[in-house]
Amino acid sequence: MSQLFRVVSLAFLFVLLAFVPCVLFASGNDGAAPTLIIPSIRVSAPIIEFPLGDSSWIIDPWESQIGHLEGTPGLGQSGNIVLAAHAKMPDLGNGVFANLSELHEGATIVVFDGQIEHTYRIDSILYVDYTDLSVLYPTNHDQLTLITCDTASGYDASRQDYNRRLVIVARPAD
Numbered sequence: 001m002s003q004l005f006r007v008v009s010l011a012f013l014f015v016l017l018a019f020v021p022c023v024l025f026a027s028g029n030d031g032a033a034p035t036l037i038i039p040s041i042r043v044s045a046p047i048i049e050f051p052l053g054d055s056s057w058i059i060d061p062w063e064s065q066i067g068h069l070e071g072t073p074g075l076g077q078s079g080n081i082v083l084a085a086h087a088k089m090p091d092l093g094n095g096v097f098a099n100l101s102e103l104h105e106g107a108t109i110v111v112f113d114g115q116i117e118h119t120y121r122i123d124s125i126l127y128v129d130y131t132d133l134s135v136l137y138p139t140n141h142d143q144l145t146l147i148t149c150d151t152a153s154g155y156d157a158s159r160q161d162y163n164r165r166l167v168i169v170a171r172p173a174d
Contacts, residue, residue, distance in 0.1 A: 034075055036066050036083060037110040041099040047075070047111075050084060061090045066097075072136065072145075075113035082138040083111075087148040087166070097148035100166055109144060111171050120144045120170035127153070127164050135167045144170045 028035055034047040050057045050067030057069050066085040073079035086095030109120045123143070128135055135145055146168040155166035 032112070032114050034068075034114045035112040037112065038103070038107070039110075040104075040107045041102050043096060043099070045085075045096050047083060050163075052079070057084070059086075061085065061086075061173055064089070069136065072138075075111055076116060078142050080137065080143050080145055081111075082136050082145045082147065086146045087151050095148070097146070097166075098147055100146065100168060101150075101152070103168055108173070109146070111144060118144075119173040121173045122152060122168055123171045124169045126167040126169065128167055129167055130159075130161055132165070135165070142172050146170075153157060 052070045071084040074083040085097040149162035150164040150166040
């Protein structure tokens with residue numbers, strides 16, 4: 001990745017952090033954990049926060065949960081809410097997003113923010129280069145973006161990363 005691309009990407013992320021509130025969870029009275037539910041692939045998992053580090057989000061290679069990418073709108077807020085998780089673990093076991101590639105347009109995704117369920121329908125399924133950050137950019141409309149490694153794209157051992165990302169874009173069902 002070029003130095004200019006890294007600088008521009010970091011500048012964008014810092015601007016994003018300055019203008020987007022970083023409220024992840026609604027404060028539910030019952031203390032229920034935020035959860036992502038995708039019935040068609042049998043996913044029901046808690047959502048945690050993936051903090052933004054110096055040049056990217058800090059996601060442990062062994063992280064087994066779904067994470068909200070800090071700097072994108074919080075659950076239940078307007079804009080492009082971005083959630084990420086592993087498709088494969090370092091031991092080659094399945095991550096929580098292992099079956100994301102089985103989803104299809106129109107499938108239902110539910111986000112429980114700790115208080116309210118928000119229902120989304122998949123609008124598009126994209127495969128993007130691992131350097132493509134455009135899927136994380138703010139939008140003028142409400143959407144949920146799920147992102148994981150495209151394990152079929154090949155693994156680059158020198159970068160210790162997959163070549164592409166699988167991106168699911170969903171819009172509110174209402």
